Amino acid sequence: MAGKASPDDAASAIVGDDTVHRVAGLPGEAAPVGLTLALGRLRGLGVTGFRVALPAPGHPLGLSGPPEFNARALEAQEAVVGFGAPHGLVPEVSEVGPAGDVRVEVLWRCMAVREAPPADVPSxxxxxxxxxxxxxxxxxxxxxxxxxxxxxxxxxxxxxxxxxxxxxxxxxxxxxxxxxxxxxxxxxxxxxxxxxxxxxxxxxxxxxxxxxxxxxxxxxxxxxxxxxxxxxxxxxxxxxxxxxx
The missing domain is CATH 1.20.120 (Four Helix Bundle (Hemerythrin (Met), subunit A))
Known part of the structure; x- marks a missing residue:
C-alpha cells in the first residue's frame, strides 16, 4: 500500500506457507478474488496502509468499530483495519485435505470500519x-x-x-x-x-x-x-x- 513492494511480493509474503488467500466482500466484486487483485483494488479505493488488531475477550486491542466488524474480529482474534479509506479485513482460516496432507486456506472478509483511533494501542x-x-x-x-x-x-x-x-x-x-x-x-x-x-x-x-x-x-x-x-x-x-x- 505504501509503494515499497510490488503487489505480487506483498501477496506472497502474506500467504507464506498457506495454500491460498482470497478476499470476499470487496466493493464492486460479486465473488471472492485473489489477494494480488484485492490489494490493488483496496489501494484504488484509497487504502494507503493497514493497522493490525489483536483483540481478546474484554480487550478490543486495535479495533475502532463498528460493532459488526469488532464482533467478527474478536471471534477471529485478529484483523487488519484500513488507513485512508474505511475498509477492514477479518480472516476466516480453514484446513482442507486428508491427514498428513492438510493445507491452510484463508478467506478474508472485507467489511466497513469506522475511521477512528484504534483502541488501547501504545506508542x-x-x-x-x-x-x-x-x-x-x-x-x-x-x-x-x-x-x-x-x-x-x-x-x-x-x-x-x-x-x-x-x-x-x-x-x-x-x-x-x-x-x-x-x-x-x-x-x-x-x-x-x-x-x-x-x-x-x-x-x-x-x-x-x-x-x-x-x-x-x-x-x-x-x-x-x-x-x-x-x-x-x-x-x-x-x-x-x-x-x-
Whole structure:
C-alpha cells in the first residue's frame, strides 16, 4: 500500500506457507478474488496502509468499530483495519485435505470500519518501556515455576527464546519500518516465548494445586497483554508515522 513492494511480493509474503488467500466482500466484486487483485483494488479505493488488531475477550486491542466488524474480529482474534479509506479485513482460516496432507486456506472478509483511533494501542516508546517491565515479571514467574525440570516442551520454548535473544531479525517487518519497531516486535516476541515457557511448565504438572495454577495464570495475564499491545504498536508503526505527517 505504501509503494515499497510490488503487489505480487506483498501477496506472497502474506500467504507464506498457506495454500491460498482470497478476499470476499470487496466493493464492486460479486465473488471472492485473489489477494494480488484485492490489494490493488483496496489501494484504488484509497487504502494507503493497514493497522493490525489483536483483540481478546474484554480487550478490543486495535479495533475502532463498528460493532459488526469488532464482533467478527474478536471471534477471529485478529484483523487488519484500513488507513485512508474505511475498509477492514477479518480472516476466516480453514484446513482442507486428508491427514498428513492438510493445507491452510484463508478467506478474508472485507467489511466497513469506522475511521477512528484504534483502541488501547501504545506508542513505540510506551510499548518499549512496558516490555522491559514485562520481561522482568515474566522472568520472575519462570523463576518461581522452576522450569529447569519441567520437561521437553518448556525446554524447547527456552531454546527458542535463546535463539531470539541473539539479535533482531530485520525481516520481521516489511520495508519502510523504523528500526525501533523491529526492536519492539522482537522484544514482544521474546516476552511471548517466556510466557509459553511458563505455560509449558504448568502443563507438565509444575503446580501442586488448582489454586496455584490459577495464581500463575493470573500473574501471566498482564504480561501477555503487554506483549500483545507491543506487537500491535510495532506492526502499526509505519501507518502511525504517516498519520503524524
Amino acid at each position: 513505540l516508546g510506551e510499548a518499549e518501556r512496558e516490555l522491559a517491565e514485562a520481561l522482568r515479571e515474566a522472568t520472575a514467574v519462570l523463576t518461581r515455576l522452576d522450569v529447569a525440570g519441567s520437561g521437553p516442551a518448556a525446554q524447547a520454548a527456552i531454546d527458542a527464546y535463546r535463539a531470539r535473544a541473539e539479535g533482531p531479525d530485520e525481516s520481521v517487518l516489511a520495508p519502510g519500518y523504523p528500526p525501533r519497531a523491529v526492536r519492539v516486535l522482537e522484544l514482544a516476541r521474546r516476552v511471548g516465548l517466556l510466557v509459553d515457557v511458563a505455560h509449558g511448565a504448568q502443563d507438565v504438572g509444575g503446580a501442586v494445586s488448582a489454586s496455584e495454577l490459577g495464581a500463575r495464570a493470573e500473574a501471566l495475564r498482564p504480561v501477555e497483554r503487554v506483549a500483545r499491545r507491543a506487537r500491535v504498536a510495532a506492526y502499526n508503526a509505519y501507518v502511525e508515522g504517516v498519520a503524524r505527517g
